[in-house]
Amino acid sequence: MTTLPSAGLTAGNRRSKRLTQRSRAERWAPLLFLLPAVLTLITVSVYPVLDGMRLSLRNTMLSTQEDDFVGLANYVRLTGDPQFWSAWQHTMLFTAASTLLETVIGMAMALVLYETFKGRGWVRAAMLVPWAIPTVVTSKMFGWLFDGQHGVVNWLLRQAGLIDGYVNWYGDSQTALLTIIIADVWKTTSFMALLLLAGLQTVPHSLVEAARIDGAGSWQCFWSIRLPLLFTTLLIAGMFRALDAFRIFDLVYVLTGGGPADSTEVLSTLSYKVLFSGLDFGYGSALSAAMFITEAIIALGFGLFIVRRMRRDNG
Amino acid sequence: MLSSWRTQLLITRIALYVASALIVVWSVAPFLWQVSTSFQEDRLLSAPTPSFLPWPGTLDHFRNIFVEKEFHLYIVNSAIVAGLTTLFCLAIGGAAAFALARLRVYYRFGILALILSVSMFPQIAIVAPLYLAASALGLMNTYTILVIIYLSLGLPLVIWVLFGYFQTIPREIDEAAIIDGAGPLRLMISVILPMSLPGFVTTGLLAFIMAWNEFMFALAFTSGVDRQTIPVGIANFTNLYYVPWGDLAAASVVVTLPLVLLVLGFQRWIIQGLTQGAVKE
Numbered sequence: 001m002t003t004l005p006s007a008g009l010t011a012g013n014r015r016s017k018r019l020t021q022r023s024r025a026e027r028w029a030p031l032l033f034l035l036p037a038v039l040t041l042i043t044v045s046v047y048p049v050l051d052g053m054r055l056s057l058r059n060t061m062l063s064t065q066e067d068d069f070v071g072l073a074n075y076v077r078l079t080g081d082p083q084f085w086s087a088w089q090h091t092m093l094f095t096a097a098s099t100l101l102e103t104v105i106g107m108a109m110a111l112v113l114y115e116t117f118k119g120r121g122w123v124r125a126a127m128l129v130p131w132a133i134p135t136v137v138t139s140k141m142f143g144w145l146f147d148g149q150h151g152v153v154n155w156l157l158r159q160a161g162l163i164d165g166y167v168n169w170y171g172d173s174q175t176a177l178l179t180i181i182i183a184d185v186w187k188t189t190s191f192m193a194l195l196l197l198a199g200l201q202t203v204p205h206s207l208v209e210a211a212r213i214d215g216a217g218s219w220q221c222f223w224s225i226r227l228p229l230l231f232t233t234l235l236i237a238g239m240f241r242a243l244d245a246f247r248i249f250d251l252v253y254v255l256t257g258g259g260p261a262d263s264t265e266v267l268s269t270l271s272y273k274v275l276f277s278g279l280d281f282g283y284g285s286a287l288s289a290a291m292f293i294t295e296a297i298i299a300l301g302f303g304l305f306i307v308r309r310m311r312r313d314n315g
Numbered sequence: 316m317l318s319s320w321r322t323q324l325l326i327t328r329i330a331l332y333v334a335s336a337l338i339v340v341w342s343v344a345p346f347l348w349q350v351s352t353s354f355q356e357d358r359l360l361s362a363p364t365p366s367f368l369p370w371p372g373t374l375d376h377f378r379n380i381f382v383e384k385e386f387h388l389y390i391v392n393s394a395i396v397a398g399l400t401t402l403f404c405l406a407i408g409g410a411a412a413f414a415l416a417r418l419r420v421y422y423r424f425g426i427l428a429l430i431l432s433v434s435m436f437p438q439i440a441i442v443a444p445l446y447l448a449a450s451a452l453g454l455m456n457t458y459t460i461l462v463i464i465y466l467s468l469g470l471p472l473v474i475w476v477l478f479g480y481f482q483t484i485p486r487e488i489d490e491a492a493i494i495d496g497a498g499p500l501r502l503m504i505s506v507i508l509p510m511s512l513p514g515f516v517t518t519g520l521l522a523f524i525m526a527w528n529e530f531m532f533a534l535a536f537t538s539g540v541d542r543q544t545i546p547v548g549i550a551n552f553t554n555l556y557y558v559p560w561g562d563l564a565a566a567s568v569v570v571t572l573p574l575v576l577l578v579l580g581f582q583r584w585i586i587q588g589l590t591q592g593a594v595k596e
Contacts, residue, residue, distance in 0.1 A: 029499035033414035044467035048441035134528035136546035247437040
């Protein structure tokens with residue numbers, strides 16, 4: 001609007017020249033803006049994953065200089081490795097239990113926060129605390145809370161009459177994985193609740209009001225209106241949570257180191273040990289490649305389900 | 316009739332307050348216990364009955380971590396690594412998010428989805444190849460390698476959150492700037508950037524927390540107190556014969572308190588930024 005066409009051929013020519021320059025810049029600018037980020041992600045994330053796949057077909061040992069192509073030998077070894085299968089089971093159990101608990105408890109918390117009441121902002125702020133604490137600190141914190149001798153959890157449970165003797169929570173192979181699940185639920189549930197709360201707030205209030213007028217109770221309102229409308233959000237949040245839980249490392253490594261008696265060994269900690277204690281980069285890469293593939297399958301499964309669900313909702 | 320309806324309302328209110336009190340206790344109590352522990356003498360910590368208030372209090376644990384364990388060195392390392400990561404994340408991620416949100420990019424949502432999917436990679440899958448590459452390039456035990464890795468861990472989230480933020484700025488503003496003769500770079504720096512400062516603050520905070528808290532790569536790629544970050548320092552904080560719970564609590568408080576205060580201060584924006592994916596669909 002500011003440059004009204006002035007009379008004269010030369011001015012017009014100059015303008016069109018500037019326009020072609022502008023459009024050339026317009027074509028290349030987006031690429032230049034994207035380039036640094038894309039290059040970083042390719043060199044530091046995508047390429048290493050592919051390189052890891054290559055390593056998984058070799059017998060690279062850092063301790064002996066061995067480095068030859070061995071085909072699928074590492075994967076064959078994997079299928080017969082009881083340590084791998086036990087870590088696989090622990091990881092799956094942990095992923096399923098923590099995702100389920102965090103989604104259900106998070107949903108309950110979100111429903112409480114959805115109501116308006118005095119001090120709601122403070123509750124919401126408090127809920128960010130577990131999320132902000134470094135996972136390593138969380139591990140040590142739960143190590144102290146659940147300590148077998150002086151842990152305050154044991155003391156509280158005994159005062160309440162729920163246990164007779166002190167439980168050696170993460171020092172006992174029966175309860176160690178449970179302790180880790182509890183710690184993870186503490187760390188992540190409130191964040192999950194905030195995600196679900198954001199989803200809840202998109203459910204039109206008029207729908208719930210209409211149902212109320214028709215005589216629906218609070219439970220019915222939740223079960224037949226909010227939950228179905230929230231289902232996609234719930235699935236997406238659940239997927240991200242499951243993918244994140246599947247690669248758990250910090251909590252296990254710091255709290256139990258995979259013990260006692262390998263009862264909390266998960267795939268990430270096992271891979272890390274094979275890589276950096278065993279220095280067996282070939283086999284360790286096969287382990288992490290197997291994790292990558294499982295992760296991709298989980299994402300694909302959830303993804304297909306979500307897309308189908310969204311299609312059905314919209315069509 | 317009316318009174319029964321009233322009692323029901325009252326009961327609902329009370330239930331609501333009890334439930335939210337439970338949520339607050341659940342979220343904050345473990346950390347408060349850690350704070351209390353950090354001020355208690357070892358004698359109190361190993362007593363059969365725990366004392367909830369740090370009385371008589373002591374600063375021994377704080378003295379231990381700074382004098383004996385040189386904890387400030389870890390803090391300096393973490394601050395350098397997390398600070399640089401945040402700066403690069405914002406610069407590189409900001410440019411990419413700007414292009415995706417405001418310029419003509421083909422398959423923009425495809426590209427965005429690909430970038431996001433990178434964040435779902437199990438991190439253990441890239442640790443071995445990166446380790447070999449870093450050894451070959453002589454980057455082991457340097458700030459550089461940590462910053463490079465954290466950059467790629469943080470970028471997907473940074474791009475995603477900033478993308479959402481840029482989309483809330485009305486497009487008419489771009490059009491006006493373009494008509495006034497602004498190119499893409501100028502549009503980003505003098506128009507969009509000043510308007511999205513709150514978005515940059517939130518996103519920067521997210522990147523900073525991610526880098527400040529990361530453990531596995533720091534553990535694998537650093538080997539001495541001159542480069543190790545706080546999480547590695549805390550993880551290695553065990554004595555041979557007993558666990559120094561008081562010292563650990565003091566260290567936890569020192570590294571977490573600034574984070575908790577920052578997060579509480581910026582909570583509204585953080586929640587907004589982090590939950591936009593769930594809201595939008």
